[in-house]
Amino acid sequence: MAIVFQRPHALRDTEMHYCPGCTHGIVHRMVAEVIDELGIEGTTIGVSPVGCAYNNYLYFNCDMVQAAHGRAPAVATGIKRVHPDNVVFTYQGDGDLAAIGTAEIVHAANRGEKITTIFINNAIYGMTSGQMAPTTLIGQVTTTSPFGRKPEIEGYPLNVCEMLSTLKGAAYVERVSTHDIKNIRNAKKAIKKAFQVQMAGLGFSIVEVLSTCPTNWGIDPVKALKWVEEKMIPQYPLGNFRGKDLEV
Amino acid sequence: MAQTDMIFSGFGGQGIQSAGRLIAYAGMLEDKHVSFLPSYGPEMRGGTSNCHVIVSDEPVGSPILNSATVVMAMNRPSMDKFESYLEPGGILLIDSSLINREPVRKDIKVFAIPATQIASDMGNLAFANIVMLGKLIKETGVVSTENFERALKKVLPERKHYLIPDEMKALKTGMDY
Amino acid sequence: MGEKILMKGNEVIAEAALRAGCRHYFGYPITPQTEIAHYFAKKMPQYGGTFIQAESEVAAMNMVYGAASAGARVMTSSSSPGISLKQEAISYSACAELPAVIVNIVRAGPGLGGILASQCDYFQATKGGGHGDYRMVVLAPSSVQELYELVVEAFNIADRYRTLCMIMGDGMLGQMMEAVEFRDSEDICEADKSWAVTGTGMKRDHNIITSIYIDPEVLEKHNQKLQEKYRKIAENETRVEVYNCDDADIIVAAYGTVARIIKNVIKTAEKEGIRVGLIRPVTLWPFPTAAFEKYAQVPQAFLSVEMSAGQMVEDVRLAVNGKRPVHFLGRTGGMIPTQKEILEKIREILK
Secondary structure, eight states, X not given: OOOOOOOOTTBOSOOOOOOTTOSHHHHHHHHHHHHHHHTOGGGEEEEEOSSTTTTGGGTBSSEEEEOOTTOHHHHHHHHHHHOTXXXXXXXXXXXXXXXXXXXXXXXXXXXTOSOEEEEEEOSSBTTXXXXXXTTOOTTOOBTTXXXXXXXXXXXXXXXXXXXXXXXTTEEEEEEEEOSSHXXXXXXXXXXXXXXXXXXXXOOEEEEEEEOOOHHHHTSOHHHHHHHIIIIIHHHSOOEEEEOTTOOO | OOEEEEEEEEETTSSHHHHHXXXXXXXXXXXXXXXXXXXXXXXXXXXXXXXXXXXXXXOOOOXXXXXXXXEEXXXXXXXXXXXXXXXXXXXXXXETTTOOSOOSOSSSEEEEEOHHHHHHHHTOGGGHHHXXXXXXXXXXXXXXXXXXXXXXXXXXXXXXXXXXXXXXXXXXXXXXX | OOOEEEEEHHHHHHHHHHHTTOOEEEEOOOTTSHHHHHHHHHHHHHHTOEEEEOSXXXXXXXXXXXXXXXXXXXXXXXXXXXXXXHHHHHHHHHHTTOOEEEEEEEBOOSTTOOSSBOOTTHHHHHTTSSSSSOOOEEEOOXXXXXXXXXXXXXXXXXXXXXXXXXXXXXXXXXXXXEEEEOOSSOOOOOOOOTXXXXXXXXXXXOOEEOOOOOSHHHHHHHHHHHHHHHHHHHHHHOOEEEESOTTOSEEEEOOTHHHHHHHHHHHHHHHTTOOEEEEEESEEESOOHHHHHHHTTSSSEEEEEESSSSSHHHHHHHHHTTSSOEEEEEOOTTOOOOHHHHHHHHHHHHO
């Protein structure tokens, strides 16, 4: 009997700890499929974040390093400079990358550090139980913006891709979403291209993935997918911001 | 035990640090123990510049000097600050082209050399520190002229080695003054 | 040994690291240690190594964390305020058991403080500047030659025990020039780094470098493992110079550049008929307690002389353990204790 679906080799046979309806699992799988397709599991080194994905080093089959909150791009820089021929990626959430780690991501991108960042934007801090993130939408209720995010108090949602796309060192910048099959397919294409950009030595690459957090958003998984489509995408338009025409 | 404790001081740009480094290097080439401690920080930016140099027969203890046997002062503020550091019988060398006061101390040996004028007459103001060092070497014997010349070769970058004959001439002028 | 050359302490640190096989340096400018970065920036390309001026001290130390995870001999350097910023990754590296060398050319604090020589970071270095139960080896050279020897040694200790190793000097040591003689080649310990992340090559299970252990039992076990390692380091790597201590009237405890001032004091005191001994901890952690125990009953008293408001003196008191009074003389703010005031203090104690 032909096998039509199986676990990618780059994912370990381990039960994941993510909440029902969370899209981390989908993104993990896409990253692993890309690693398989590019045949780079043996040379890839991943960097885990602080946040819900803190222990995704248990899920990937490649070598993994766990980094302090926000510091993954700096840690990845250290690794990549020691092993320039390996493939190095970071996996970071929005609290990690867009708040405490803003300096690290901006400067890794600006140096054109040949690493790939998978950036999960779900507009909230998940692991610490639903606090406001830099990416939280205007009016969005969180445990630290209980009356809804107000620009005059908390400022505005931070559009990371738009910001990083102004940097010459950032070779490939794309925002994708996980709210339906079509977009998941696009997301995987972007992740693959981001890794290929790194492998071609073209510079820094990042894919921002709009994701769900039903638990902390306080809605069911189906509604959460709708919420991404209806609320997040208007603030965070999908598409390529840099490196669309790169040949890899 | 013979030990020479020297303070070099002047304006930034007068070659104070180079002078100290040259004596330290020459001292090392004599197989003596040496230390060179520059002033650093805000003083590096155009104000006064000084350094402490020790040349000794034994391992150097503290590299920082609370008193000195030799003070080479190339401007008035330096003399004002370091004259009092001299031990009785110590040697004060001053650039008399730039310092217009007499020393206060009567228990020290004073040598006033118009080093900046001499260097200017030689056509290179940058030699003033070397002229001063000539007198310092003559009066203290802390290093030999041979080792001073060897130190010049070590301290100066290759592209400036063509200056060495003139530097040695400046040294000799200082010694003979 | 090769020929003697006159070199600045900071430059010797960088040169020694290169000789010890360090090919990766990540740093951020701060006085009075920036010449270390200058030297690496110029030399690293010749060695095919990496020099990065990071966006912050925080990032620099996390780059060290990454490079050490990848199995490289790696170093960073800074001065007091910068070392404070590195504490996050220092604690993480200690937990993840990463070998690396950190140089602190201490300046006077607290706060932005001043740029002149100080020893005010003793607590931070030896008692854990970052969070959690960890230790790092702290080496305190007192001459430029010893700076060279200990930097090389620091890399070996770091690799041998998978530990952080700090070189702690002060602005005076970093800025001064002294003669240094380099060996033709260094004795570099061949450490097993099969734990490092290098890519599995599809030939082994994946390696994980982490400092998170959510399960309390597992974390306690990991802590016990760390403590056992620290015990072993204390047993094997404690270094101390004991000078003139037999029959001493008073024993001075001092490290780094201050110990040099004490050597002058010893000579001057000798002329007055006062016999001053010196115990100079070369490792500030592990602290050479045994040396103090051994001489605890010899002098009338101990005196700790520091460029701090009184930090190492606490360890001296613990080591002397009440057998003799332990006095303290300290200067702060970048002021350096003078021979004269130390001698006066000694006379006063012995009166």
